[in-house]
Amino acid sequence: MLTPEGERVEHPDYDIDLTPEEIRGLYRDLVLVRRVDLEAVALQRQGELGLWASLLGQEAAQIGSGRALAATDMVFPTYREHGVAWCRGVDPVNLLGMFRGVNHGGWDPAEHNFHLYTIVIGSQTLHAVGYAMGVQRDGAENATLVYFGDGATSQGDVNESFIWASVFNAPVVFFCQNNQWAISEPLEKQTRIPLYRRASGFGFPGIRVDGNDVLACLAVTRKALADVRSGQGPTLIEAFTYRMGAHTTSDDPTRYRVASELEAWKLKDPIERVRAYMFKNQLADQDFFDAIDAEADELGKDVRKRCLALPDPEPLAIFDHVYAEPHRLMEEERAEFAAYLEGFEG
Amino acid sequence: MTSLTLAKALNEGMRKAMEDDPKVLIMGEDVGKLGGVFRVTDGLQKDFGEQRVIDTPLAESGIIGTAIGLALRGYRPVCEIQFDGFVFPAADQIITQLAKMPLRSLGKLRLPVVVRIPCGGGIGAVEHHSESPEAYFTHTAGLRVVACSNPVDGYTMIQQAIRSDDPVVFFEPKRRYWEKAEVDTAASAADWTPFDQARVVRQGSDVTLLAYGPMVKTCLEAATAAEDDGRSVEVVDLRSLNPLDVDRVVESVSRTGRCIVVHEAPIYNGFGAEIAARVTERCFYSLEAPVLRVGGPSTPYPPSRLEDHYLPDLDRVLEAVDRVFAF
Known part of the structure; x- marks a missing residue:
């Protein structure tokens, strides 16, 4: 719906009519989440984070789908959905906790209707379907949106989640960000057919969308969520995009992919095309772009400052929250460990 | 006092739990019309309907994974793993998600999921139907692991497990399913032995x-x-x-x-x-x-x-x- 050159294209099935204000909002989201991501990579390089999984290149897929959601919809992310987290109002600093090693997940899923990051590939698809089955039993009209990648489509859990969603007609939308690479393995190691076509074998619609086109991602996700809310069952969306960075900061993509591939995708950058479209159609002036850039820099600085201020947990926190109810082994070991630590004092 | 087999005592315990709390669900393979291969869930779907007693597709990871999702939505799923040796496809969801998600959330999420596993040998079964996998689960922090040995405990402990806000792996000795004892189903739950006590x-x-x-x-x-x-x-x-x-x-x-x-x-x-x-x-x-x-x-x-x-x-x-x- 938005070409890499910033030309607006109409689509007969997925019309979308956004105000200039809304377009400017999407642009702001895209720029800010890229800036947070850049800051997090820098923090990792400086030793302040143990790891970071960059979303570089996938901003449109995440902001487009994330902004299609209603506040009451539930989201199940992977560990790379920083853009979606932004849309759900999760403080970016809270995303850093697990990568800095101060916790395994630092936000309240219920407060944001945004579940914790799931690291094991594809597990969350089943959680999403189960959640959606709960929504169904509640007689509610909320949708559930679950994210996963191209690599995850090879996991048993993802395939089981497709089956469950299909036979129970669960109100869930599957959003696959096909970024072409599962660490070092290209898409052809996962599939012989386009991923969206997998859906037909499970009995629900699948659609491929340009994952670098924020408008298309927004339109397609909106439609799928509306279908879910009206009881029409699941949809698989394959957002065709590209992981412009490394898998994580521990990865070295120069070992397995050629630079020209990245250069080709840079021409399809998800942010540049929105900027070009806005320029051409005079939806914003230079002052607007300058203001967004300044806001992004402020956000980056703020995230950095608050990341460095994240306190290390107390040693005895190891025993917190393992169980919801009193558990004598936890109590015993906590007391022993406390006594051991006290032995070093004074 | 009622004379009940272990299987029936578990069944009555689940029935009571479902009557007490509309959020309690039963899910698993063949738990509906058939009543489970050991008939432990016999009659529950008939009385509580397909929305609460769910015959699932045949995939154990799917059973536990979707149970976790249902628990996140406020339900209390009781999952049946048909036989001990079939729990391993679900091991990742149990060990990596069910056991660890509450800690991951710093206590904000609770997963009151019960995983029922008929266990042990003695019934002349084929391979994978007679195992005792309890040590895999006792080694996993975040899970409670209990085992009932008789109808009285079957009736009470299954209800205590369902009421617990922690995930519970619940072992049932399958060769004792048909053994009977007198069970006082009218006794107050306050008088039951806590399910974490020997x-x-x-x-x-x-x-x-x-x-x-x-x-x-x-x-x-x-x-x-x-x-x-x-x-x-x-x-x-x-x-x-x-x-x-x-x-x-x-x-x-x-x-x-x-x-x-x-x-x-x-x-x-x-x-x-x-x-x-x-x-x-x-x-x-x-x-x-x-x-x-x-x-x-x-x-x-x-x-x-x-x-x-x-x-x-x-x-x-x-x-x-x-x-x-x-x-």
Whole structure:
């Protein structure tokens, strides 16, 4: 719906009519989440984070789908959905906790209707379907949106989640960000057919969308969520995009992919095309772009400052929250460990 | 008082839990019309409907994974894994998600999911239908692991497990499903033994047998037989494996001075090893002999024509009693 050159294209099935204000909002989201991501990579390089999984290149897929959601919809992310987290109002600093090693997940899923990051590939698809089955039993009209990648489509859990969603007609939308690479393995190691076509074998619609086109991602996700809310069952969306960075900061993509591939995708950058479209159609002036850039820099600085201020947990926190109810082994070991630590004092 | 088999007691316990709380769901393979392959969920779908008693697709990871999602939405799913040896496809969801998600959320999420597993041998079954996988789960922090041994505990412990805000792996000794006992279904839940407590099921003064699930009955029979030899044998039903009720175990062994752990699972790295270590640490000066373990050989479960040799029985327990006295 938005070409890499910033030309607006109409689509007969997925019309979308956004105000200039809304377009400017999407642009702001895209720029800010890229800036947070850049800051997090820098923090990792400086030793302040143990790891970071960059979303570089996938901003449109995440902001487009994330902004299609209603506040009451539930989201199940992977560990790379920083853009979606932004849309759900999760403080970016809270995303850093697990990568800095101060916790395994630092936000309240219920407060944001945004579940914790799931690291094991594809597990969350089943959680999403189960959640959606709960929504169904509640007689509610909320949708559930679950994210996963191209690599995850090879996991048993993802395939089981497709089956469950299909036979129970669960109100869930599957959003696959096909970024072409599962660490070092290209898409052809996962599939012989386009991923969206997998859906037909499970009995629900699948659609491929340009994952670098924020408008298309927004339109397609909106439609799928509306279908879910009206009881029409699941949809698989394959957002065709590209992981412009490394898998994580521990990865070295120069070992397995050629630079020209990245250069080709840079021409399809998800942010540049929105900027070009806005320029051409005079939806914003230079002052607007300058203001967004300044806001992004402020956000980056703020995230950095608050990341460095994240306190290390107390040693005895190891025993917190393992169980919801009193558990004598936890109590015993906590007391022993406390006594051991006290032995070093004074 | 009502005379109930273990299977029926579990069924009545689940029925009561479903009546008490509309959020309780039953899910698993064949749990609906069929009532489960052991009929433990018999009649529940008929009375509570398909929305609450869910015949799932045939995929164990899917059962536990979707149960987690349902729990996140406020439900209390009770999942049936059809046989012990079929739990492993669900191991990732149980170990990596169910057990760890509450901690991951810093306590904001609770997962009141019960995973029911018919366990153990003795029914002449084919491979994968007679295993005792409890040690895999007792080793996983975040799970509670319990085992019922009789209809009274079946009725009460399943309800306690369902009410718990923690995930519970609930072992049911399948060869005891058809054994009956009097169950007081009118007793107040406040009077039930807490489901994380062990219970002395036979008092004695010379040696303590520690067992759970299917082996409790075997140990009680051994205790009766040992009486003829003039030996007073105490039997403790551990009931909860994680947490272990160490204090009750220590109290008993300190009195008797001898301790034998009995389970069907292979001895090597079995749950008995944990007990032996703890009893040794806590009762060292009371012990007349090392803690002995009676269990399955450290092999895969054999073809059923050999299972009588594999499973600890009366004679194997009595032989261990002789050894512990001979020390």
